[in-house]
Ligand SMILES: *[C@@H]1O[C@H](CO)[C@@H](O)[C@H](O)[C@H]1NC(C)=O
Ligand SMILES: *[C@@H]1O[C@H](CO)[C@@H](O)[C@H](O)[C@H]1NC(C)=O
């Protein structure tokens with residue numbers, strides 16, 4: 001019993017170390033009165049976040065998010081399928097509160113599974129013209145612009161905030177093979193472009209925790225031994241509109 005309290009205390013400390021430049025701790029609401037006898041609410045396992053409806057988020061007002069853990073590491077396509085199977089889409093966060101919620105849930109799941117570092121798939125795809133090994137293109141606009149090089153597939157999240165959350169050196173355009181000699185002669189025949197987005201969960205490393213990183217979409221587990229734990233996709237984030245209920 002004593003040990004589980006210690007574990008909880010540690011969890012709180014670790015969660016606190018997730019630093020993004022805003023310490024607000026506001027709670028989201030899960031239900032909203034729509035009319036006299038209906039209300040909208042998020043399904044079980046999801047938590048609702050209010051968004052300001054506008055053209056950038058397809059007029060979304062309440063959005064339900066869930067951080068899902070997977071029994072084995074998953075590719076981005078499998079993550080998409082899993083979200084769709086429960087009536088959702090692969091989603092991402094629109095603001096600090098949503099990001100913090102995802103990090104908190106994932107950290108809890110990871111701790112249960114004894115995972116110290118890992119990733120979650122989020123919505124996002126590299127734009128077509130930047131899916132290239134042409135270094136000239138990769139080093140000029142829009143491909144070298146953190147705000148333009150990726151787009152969200154689902155229109156119900158305004159991407160403005162999420163593009164400020166790339167890791168310092170992300171998104172790099174290609175990762176693997178991850179051998180020193182490849183840097184000289186890049187790209188190699190077996191190079192692949194990192195066209196999808198993962199969120200790093202690394203509670204002891206506030207520099208990386210909750211930040212975005214690009215990875216090859218089919219890569220459930222990164223092959224490079226050195227980064228394997230951090231780049232391994234143990235889960236994903238599903239999002240959906242609330243359901244209407246009558247009472
Ligand atoms: C922090 O969040 C609050 C409420 O969400 C917002 O009003 C404020 O502008 C944010 N501050 C920064 C620095 O992002
Ligand atoms: C975006 O909004 C339009 C107009 O309300 C709607 O027809 C469309 O289904 C929405 N797209 C999604 C993905 O919800």
Ligand SMILES: *[C@@H]1O[C@H](CO)[C@@H](O)[C@H](O)[C@H]1NC(C)=O
Nearest residue numbers: 111112113114115116117229
């Ligand atoms: C947790 O992981 C560490 C490091 O991999 C290992 O030494 C330890 O035995 C694991 N504990 C449990 C309960 O699985």
Ligand SMILES: *[C@@H]1O[C@H](CO)[C@@H](O)[C@H](O)[C@H]1NC(C)=O
Nearest residue numbers: 116117202204205208229230
């Ligand atoms: C987790 O990642 C951090 C850096 O992000 C590293 O210092 C640490 O050794 C990693 N831990 C494990 C168990 O891989």
